[in-house]
Amino acid sequence: MPITATSVVAASATYRRAPVRFATMRDNKRTDDAAVAPMRRPLRWLWLAVAVVALDLATKALMSSLLSYGQPMEVLPFFNLTLLHNTGAAFSFLAGHPGWQRWFFALVGIGACIGLTVWMSRLKADEPLLGASLALVIGGALGNLYDRLVHGYVVDFLSFHVAGWYYPAFNVADIGITLGAIGLIWESLFEGRKQARRRS
Secondary structure, X not given: OOOOHHHHHHHHHHHHHHHHHHHHHHXXXXXXXXXXXXXXXXXXXXXXXXXXXXXXXXXXXXXXXXXXXXXXXXXXXXXXXXXXXXXXXXXHOOOOOOOHHHHHHHHHHHHHHHHHHXXXXXXXXXXXXXXXXXXXXXXXXXXXXXHHHHOOOXXXXXXXXXXXXXXXXXXXXXXXXXXXXXXXXXXXXXXXXXXXXXXX
């Protein structure tokens, strides 16, 4: 078959179009990866929640084996290790009521963990403080939830006191929840400034 100008032009056009077709396939793959990645990245903070749960349950088990119930062990002039069983919420809230609060706070804990995990899954990649704060709250909630479901009470053992006044006993899970709440408050206070900097 003779080579004509038309065949040369057609071959050249085909050659030029081929890279465009391959580039489009690569772009589609990048687009798919970009769509999936934001869903995966925020959930990487769940390792922090797992760490809080593990540390909380380990310290509770250790203190339960070492301490006698209600008998303080002085560590510092203002700090004791005192094994206590809390049937209420954090810092003994509603502890004096009959057993209904066990299931009430268990349901609250389950709902909170689900809601916060969904929130975490929707975070952007540039929100590490928010992701870590949510993970701390989730880990603390799961640690205390385990106690409520298994024992019917939460194990507390950290007791601070000053001049005869005793702060309500707490545990590692409560520390995680408190630190996470502080992070969430900090993030909400400065979110407006962050958005203003992004627009400028």
